Amino acid sequence: MSHIKLKNLVKRFKDTEVLSGIDLDVPEGSTLVLFGPSGAGKTVLLRCIAGAVEQDDGEVRIGGEDVTDVLPEHRGIGMAFQNFALFPHMDAFDNIASPLTACGKTADQIRAGVDTVARLLKIDHVLTHTPKALSNGQKQRTALARALVSHPKVLLLDDPLRNVDAKLRFEMRLELPRLLADQGATVIYVTQDYREAMALGDRIAVLDGGRIIQNGTPEEIYRRPATINIAKLFGDPTINLLDVVPQSDASGVYATLSDCRIQLDPGLSGNVGRECMLGLRPEALSFTTANEGVPVTIEAETPFNEKAVTLVTTLRKREILVSRPAETPAPASGTAHITIDPRDAVLFDRQTGVRLDPNGTSHAAEKAA
Template sequence: MSFLSIDRLSKSYRKNEVIRDLSFAVDRGEFLVVFGPSGAGKTVLLRLIAGMVRPDRGRVLLGGSDITDDNPEQRDIAMAFQNFALYPHMSAFDNIGSPLRAAKVGEAERRRRVEEAAKLLRIDHVLGHLPRALSNGQKQRTALARSLVSEPSLLLLDDPLRNVDAKVRYEMRLELPRLLRARDTTVVYVTQDYKEAMALGDRIAVLADGGFQQIDTPERVYNAPASARIARLFGDPPINLLPAVRSGAGLRVASSEIALDGAAPDRAECTMGVRPEDVIVSLEQASGAIPVEIDAVTPLNDRQVMLLRADDGTEIFASQPQGTHVVPGGLPSGRERPRAWARLDVSRSHFFETASGARV
């Protein structure tokens, strides 16, 4: 039996149906990441699970018990917010210990648990500080410690790393799974950052249009997206979505003929999705490659991104390891752009219906 079960949950605000007949389940100890664009209803979903908002219909079950009508304080659930939500007049110690104080936990036990949580999150040296004396990273760790100190059976995290700097985000992406798995905590984690979703989740649930469009492992969401829309959400630079038309035994893409070797669906038209890392660029003409001009080359982490333009105006992104000098010496000045050829790795491509965007 699943630990957390959501059964046909729905919530509307006036005429806007934010969550519609949503059903899913989370196993005990699982780290589920809810990923989606701004306004998709991710925070509303967490508030429904926490009991801060009541659903229009549907049920929330925790450990097999229906908690839909329970008040927030009756649920064995803790929640941490992206804006920290710390009491400004209370020290970090008192902020972390506030749930235990509300539950009338004894002072000695309260101190033990606060200090243990603070040590785990490496903020034990700032327990006497007020929030205004803490860095954003320390504030976030304080908020996380407060959510963990009551040892909840379910932890809801609402984009908790959004307001911290890149270094802290990177550190917490490494630390959070270790910390939470050590406690066997079940987690529902909300984020708009696809890299965060890929790094943290045992599974990713992609939320859009009031429902989950795909729930799967990070590897499957990236390598087998259920739709062109999902494929576009995962990747930087984004996936190339190219109109493709059947032409004999191959496809016509960007006014060029591409051999298929049985890799594409048997239909007259479709959309071909090619990740930038699966576009191979060469200055030497190659059979089955698309003639392009190299419009721009820019570094991105350990790779370089190239913006290519085919003869019919189609733009194609390519991504190659730094040090791969397709154009020795860089792009020339002026309006002239180097001529090159882009070969699409058909074996690693994705194909979607033209009208619906669904995977085929």
């Protein structure tokens, strides 16, 4: 009974509309990642669901029930704040215990509950410390423990890994999915980190400018981003974007790059002659030893442990990033050729930034319908 449904949610601060008509559906027990740049309205949206902020229009339904008029303390939600929001005058134990004291548990039940969750999150040795004496990682775990301790049916996690160091963030990214699955709660997880989003979400909703611009599985968001902006936000190194004008002949629709044909999906024939951007993931490109493919000049290479990223330029000095698994051979300098897997190419309208769908309709148009 913890299905979250938002209908046309609107929130204004003074005259600025921070959320303009959010519709969202999070099935019971699933995890939705709310992804977006800062200022997109992610935190406000979470607060509306928690009841800390009152929406101006629309409704929030939890478990099928409209909770618009339900006070935050009666919504049965666990929430972890980005800034932790620990109670500075209470020790870690009392912080974690606060949801339990509210529902009138006995001292023994409270102790047992806090101990269990503290052991789970490996903070059982610092329960007597005040927040001031905790490290950032411990604060973050304490805040998480406080959200989890009463086994809420709905968990709202507002970028809980934002303020912890890289090592801990990586560990938590691995631990969290299991932890959330064990809870069996419906989770909305806010983040600005696309890796976190891909790792944790059953679905990802991309929020920008107070609107959801795409809502899909991590795979969909990565493979078929709705806009150029989303394509840029997901993936490291970032997607290559090249100005092209699709053309067609007897053999199908194609774009040209350095006089080479890149075959496009025949469904894109409606966009022939339109000013477009071709999006190519760096890992969809590969070097070839044969003398076919796009001729490029190698400019620089950045080796990472697991992959190597090469910056190349085309004949017309357009820069392209190519990513390949480490230890695969590649020409170190001079001229080379790259091949492109056309299935990985995505086409965007250059004017609107919206992805052009091979089925003839753009994603945005689909959504509006």
